[in-house]
Amino acid sequence: MRDSDSSDLEPDNSRPLQPVISEETQDLIMSSDNDTVHAPPAHLAARFYKSSSYRRKSSAASSRRNSLSSHHSSRSSRSAHGGPYSTHIAQHLRRASIIETRKARLADRAAHAEQVRLRAAMAKAAPRTSTTSEERALAAQQAREKFLAQVAANCAEEVKRAKRVAEDTREKKAAEHLKLREDMLERLAEAERRRSLLQQSQRRPRTSTLPSVEEKKVVPKTWKPRNDAEAARTIQRAWRSRKRRRVVTEFLGLGLTLENIQKMSFEDVSGLLSRDNVLDSTSRLLGLYGLQGDAADSPSENAAVRTFLSTFLVLGHPAQVLSKDGEQEKDLLEKARNLLILFDPLLTSFSLSPSSAQLESLAEAYASFQTAFTAWKDHDSSVLLDTMLAQFVELDAIWQSVKNDKDGHVADDYREGIQHNQTLLLVRLKRLAGADRAMKMIKEAIRKSRKARGKKRPPGDVRPRAASFPSADATPPSLTPIEASVSDAAADTLAHRRAAPLLPDNRTIMHELAINKEYRIDTKPKTDMRENVIREVSETMRLGLESDFGDIFVIAMAETIREKLLGLVVPGKSLHALISESLDTAMIADQVKMGAFSYQQFFSFMNSLLPKICAPVRDADVKALAEDQTDDPIERLARLNYVIDLLSIDHANFSLQMNAPLLLREATGYEQRCFANVYGSDTLVRTSQWWTRAKKKTEEEMARRSNGSSSTPTARVTPDKIYMQGLVDLAIGVGEVQEADLPETLELDLARLKRMRTDVVRVLVISAILLTAKNLMRRDVRSQWKEQAQRMWDLPFHDPQAFVGAIESRYALPPTTKTQLSGTIERILLDGRNRQVTHPVVKVLLHKITTHVYNRLAASSADERVKGASTASQVLSSGGLPEFVVHIGALVDELQKVAESDREAHGKWYDGIIEAVKREEASGF
16 A cells, blocks of 8 residues: 555544545445444453564564554554454455555565566576686686696606616516417427437337248338439538528537626626627527528628627626616617517527518517617717717827926836837727728818917917017016106106006916916007096196196106106117117107107107017007097007007017027026015915915825725825815815915915906816706706806806806707706806805715815826826716816816926925924824
């Protein structure tokens, strides 16, 4: 019922309340039999009729307070004062209201259901987009791949174990099958033998119990061929059977079985397989089964025989034959095993002719093994060839360095050992590669080595045109500092005139010349910093001219240039007089005071003078200086000073070249005098501490090697071993060389030791990366990846992807391998940047390098040195350093020269330290 209808039914308080009764209700009342309605007793009325004060709880549309029956009942109760008639009407009204409410509720539910149905129909009719389904499919695919990758990673070890178990099971079954076949064939052979014996024996005729009149003589039945062709075939068959039996019997008599081979040593097996009777018997056996041609004496057939015999060597001693356990080696072992499995039954049943199927299977197995053996041999022989060539070249380099030493008899000590080792290597190379190819490879390798080790001659003629020939007692000229030619006030301004010294001092030059007879002062650092040097000199000159000592600065510059130029010409010659007169200091000072000094005339004189003095290789620099017409005289003076410095270096190098033999005689005495002048009688504290540390480490190492036995020669701690141990500790390492740890006797080698350590760090990083890549890719660690190592040498340590790219440029990397390799490279490069050793591969490589260098330096005899040099390539290649055999060899040679020069010059100081250490140990005990 609407609210408006209910509002109309509200009682009006202005008049008495009258009950409003509908027509239906009135008809119902009028139809009653009794006109009078009697009210029930009070106690019954209380039970059937609720009190007017009772109120139902509020509900939705069915609340009596909001219904029409409520209004009627309330009004009727107020008017009838709770009579039975009003109560009866209220019941009918309430029933009608409840029915109407339920109808409305059902209508609302039907409307809601219709709306739901319409929405479902609209959703069903709407076009579906594929974005959601594609996203779900992509997510499902990614989840599937992730799950599969996880399963593969978790089950990788299980798969390997399953494969290993399957392989063992297969080998066991094959062995059992082979044994069963052998037993069966033995039984068949025994049965055949008994049958042939029974057929050959004559049967005894039965004797009759009845006496015979005439005893008949039993004549054995003889077989007669029907014709000559059948007789010939029978004879040929018997001859072939006998020949086959003899060949197989002869081979079996050699005792070539896998059990016997495994019981013998590797050297005995090698000697057995190389005998002529073994080769001949095997050749006839292979020819019997069609595995060898008719020309049994040809080189190819002999190689085939040796290849077949290699099956016994490979299966009997795999550890000695195979250098590693790779996929190629496993395949070779499997095919060798299959070949022997098919070959053994033919030997046990030699009286029977093998079937065509057996011969075909044997031929296929033999061809498969021969292919695998050839591939393995080619790969392994290439590595062996490279290793032996490197050994041969190293021995040649040693001979080239000592062959001219006649006074110390070093050449005589080395000659015999080098020739013996080179002869052995030559025989092995010829056996592997052939005589012609081996000689060609040796000549090419030696040519490249000597070219690389040859004198580094600069391009062009480096002899100065006005060069003089110094006397025997002359020393290389040193540049006079400009500060010595000016006053003290100007010297403070010019304290930083040069970024670096132009020429080293005489002691450094003599020291470097004693280590390297071909030492020359390097001009590369100065040419690389050309613009920086010119700019710094220009700024210094500009500051000097702008100061209060500008006139003095000009005079000092002229005096410095004059002294430099006079040092480049021969005294008493025309050029010497020309320079002295034209660049007279007093004349230039007067011109500066009067303001008559002309830069243009000064530069014109220099442009005409320098081409007469310089070497032909500097003509381009001098020409560029003359063509430079810059208006700024300061910059032109700086460029002039730079060119004169280059001419001074050329002149000093020419003087070294001319006087090197004479200077070398006095190198040791000169160093002793200089060292005595610097330290005098002072105690060499750092050298004593360095010697003590080296002695302690050497004693520990010798005790570890000899297992506590001090009587063996290798366990004796000698001064040579102590010195070499200390020198190796300084040169081989990853950290920076601290001056506090450097002995006074090696202070001139500080830059050299720093350079060596930097090179060692780079060698360790590159070798560790290449070794990890080889292991991940299942490659031979002895194979040389020189191209990749050369590319990595110049790469910075902060770019791991560049190192990965260097490997990918030659070899394809699977995604998993690339990810694993990238992580390893990052850790290795982190060690390289921090100059530390934390990665296990880097630790192992550092130990191998240190041990190898020490063993070669501590060799006490010529035989030990030759042996160390000849086996260096093999040791370093097997240790994962095949790309840096030459580099480490050069490092050993340089350290050996440093040690010889140092001990010759400072021998008496070392003797004093040794005696002092002995006295301390004696007093301590």
